[in-house]
Amino acid sequence: MEEYTASEERYNKMKFRRCGKSGIKLPLISLGLWHNFGDNDDFENARNILRTAFDNGITHFDLANNYGPPYGSAEKNFGKIFSQDFKKYRDELIISSKAGWDMWPGPYGDFGSRKYLIASLDQSLKRMGLDYVDIFYHHRPDPETPLEETMGALDQIVRQGKALYVGISQYNAEDTAKAAKILKEQKTPFLIHQPRYNMMDRWVEDGLLDTLEKIGIGSIVFSPLEQGILTSKYLHGIPEDSRAATEGSYLDKSQITDAVVKQVQQLNEMAEKREQSLAQMAVSWLLKDERVSSVLVGVSKVSQLKDNIEAINNIDFTAEELRKIDEILKE
C-alpha cells in the first residue's frame, strides 16, 4: 500500500464534544477494534478502516488487551498499522486500552488486581509499540478485589507515565460513585466511563448517566448498533458476511428473532422518513444526549464507517419521533 498522508479536510468533517469537565474533546464518533482487527481478519481492510476513520476526523481508537481473536492480536495489528501510517500523527490521537477480562492463564490474568492491570498494560504497550496510552480502563467490575486496589493500580499507571487518563467500563452507578471518590482522593485523572448503550439496551438511563454528570466525567458508549441488529442488514435474513453468521462471535443467530426483525423493520421505516439509514438513526439517537461524549462504533467495512459518520449531521429528534421509537421497542 502507498504511503499514507491524512486528509487535510479531516477536522472539517468531524464534530467534537468535551468529555465531562476535562480538557479533552472527543469526536462524536470513535472507532472500536474489538472485531475486524484480529489475525483472522483482512489486514488491508483493517488498515483502510483506520485510514478512513482518521481522514474523517475520528481521532479516537479504542482497544483492549484481549481484542482479536486471538487475544492480543488486535493490538499487535494496530501496532503494525500505527508504525506504518499513524506514528507521525501520534499527538493527534487518543488511543485507549483496557484490562479486566480473562487474558492469560492463572489467577493473575483476569479481573482487577494491581498485579494484573500493571502487567497487562505493559504487554499492551509492547504489542502496540507505544510509550503510553491516552486512556487506560478497568474493563469490568471485579466483585472480589477491593476497589481501593484496582483504583490504586490505575493511579500507579498514570504516575508511571503509561497512561494520561483513566476510565472504567460497565461499572454500575453506585460502584462508579465509589470509584470516583477514591480516584478523587488520589488525584487520579478520571476521564471517562464506557458503558453499553443503545436504543435496545438502556440500563444507563437508570442512574448511571445522572451519576456521571454529577461527578463531571464523560461517557463513550459501546455496541451502539446492538452489534449490527440496529441496521438494515438483518431485515431479509442473515447475510453470510455478518457478525451473526460468524462462528465464535458474541452475536448469535438466535438473537435475530422474528419479533426483533419486526421492530427493526418499523425503526427502519422511521429512519427512511428522517432521510437516514437505520444505523445513522441509532447513532444519532445516542448523540441527542449531551452526556454521551462519543459513540463507539465497530465496523467490518469502510462503507459502514462512512455510513455511520454521516449520523452526526442529523441528531435532532422531535418529541413525537422519540415517543414512537419507545413505542416500537416496547412491543
Ligand SMILES: NC(=O)c1ccc[n+]([C@@H]2O[C@H](COP(=O)([O-])OP(=O)(O)OC[C@H]3O[C@@H](n4cnc5c(N)ncnc54)[C@H](OP(=O)(O)O)[C@@H]3O)[C@@H](O)[C@H]2O)c1
Ligand atoms: N467496554 C466493553 O466491555 C466493550 C464491549 C464491547 C465493545 N466495546 C467497544 O465498542 C466497540 C463497538 O462495539 P460493537 O462492535 O459491538 O459495536 P456496534 O457498532 O454495535 O456493532 C458493530 C457491527 O455492526 C455492523 N455494522 C456497523 N455499522 C454498520 C452499518 N452502517 N451498516 C450495517 N452494519 C453495520 C458490523 O457488523 P458485521 O460484521 O455484521 O458487518 C459491525 O462490526 C468495540 O469495537 C469495542 O471497542 C467495549
